[in-house]
Amino acid sequence: MPAWIYEKTFKAQMLVFFSKAPSKEWLSRFRVFLFLLCLIPLARLFWLGFNDDLSANPVEFVERSTGYWSLFMLLVTLSLSPIRLLTGRTWQLQYRRMLGLFMFFYACLHITTYLWLDYSFIWVDIVKDIIKHPYVLVGASAFLLTLPLAITSNNFMIRLLRERWKLLHNLVYLIAILGVVHFLWLVKKDIREPLLYAAILALLLGIRIYYKILSNKPKRNLM
């Protein structure tokens, strides 16, 4: 049923937007463009910082902003495969590593803000905060899980690990769920924004699961 709705409504627009085969030159120019685009959130923080415009609580502002963009990059990364499933186009997949690493980059800034600007590297307080507060524990776990993914993101490791690499990188789904739960639990009462993120993640995972189930069934012509 949902596939039928998609076929009848958005599919045409999706195919136009993700045009069949962009030229090589265009693809590499788009890579540079995407790279610069992903740096804007960081540039913005510096700009606001120099202008003393990081709100009354600058540490919280930087902490929130870097966390937010890390989650955003993760969701963008996770949307590339569903686009393939929905349109059959594959060229967007070549930016997956770069976007994934930007997620890691903003996560590193997020953690650094927490450890340094928020807790001044006072480890007793940090450990206590992580143990006592579920949302911090969930966030810390998510970050630790990104480390092996970042370390194995180069071509050498991909060749070395082969099939195990794919298995390892399935961790990204767990990281995404932990990330959204981290956001959901830290918010005091107004959970509209984290719920939006949860909904987007559910949609992205739902598309995968849907096609997975479909591909296990006897072949049907969907594309």
Next chain:
Amino acid sequence: MIIQTKSDILSSEITPKAVFDDRRTFLQQAGIGLIAGATGLLTSPSFATSGNLPASYKPGNSPIKLPRFSKSKYGAGEKLTPYDDITTYNNYYEFGTGKDEPAIHSKLFKPVPWTVSIEGEVKKSKTISIEDILKLAPLEERIYRMRCVEGWSMVIPWVGFPLAQLIKWAEPNANAKYVEFISLADSQRMPGVNLPILDWPYTEGLRMDEAMNPLTIIAVGLYGESLPNQNGAPMRLVVPWKYGFKGAKAIVKIRFTEKMPITTWMKAGPSEYGFYANVNPQVEHPRWTQSSEKRIGAGLFAGRIKTQMFNGYTEQVGQMYAGMDLRKNF
């Protein structure tokens, strides 16, 4: 030799002194008319309602100098949190859940006219206008630390008077063991009230001895000016040894009760927010570290400071909780 430097400002841009002085006088008179006049310090209270005020004039939105208040001993040696930080970083969900939203969405709010109704366990239910409330007691400045349950703090120069003065006037009867404070919940004027995020109206409460404690004040101003809308104009509760959410804003109803009132945040998160909500670095919160805090205005690299028991007011309030298990009564 005379070196002439060119001024950056055109002489035509400088406000003529007469106009400037006039504006000051006007503001002073408007302020005195609205606040002081109402308190009976001046004989021209009618000025406020005489229709001479320009349409753009909005009390609460553009704070006015409070005419007369005495200084107090509290807060000596504390560095005040900048006015801009106190008025742009607010938890006031009636005007939105973002910290910057109350300042934006309360711009058009008019905290006049204002009446407060007194009910429950009192000799006689009655109402009182903000003008009459201001006549109850002389105003004084109280520089208090404010510790939010979220782990940040400020030092705020409130202007107000002891709540005890208002309670004396309200004449509670012998059954009154608690005081309940109910805030305005006007969905027309407060956009946040349309969202079912909290159980409106915002309700807070104090035990009678807490309410009568000399530290507990009704604030009507800060930094020597009338209270800005986003800080709870025209009057709010300030209880400096408790977490900030105890300080109900824009109070319209004060009810005396025999039983402990159930407050808004107790309903919203019974395991997180208790009735007492005393600042206590030893009692953990499921979300935020309570043993240390971030001082607003200290900057990006200032780190945290230790949170003090009862926010540093143990000497004045500690005896009220003698023998109580503060872990259970959090």
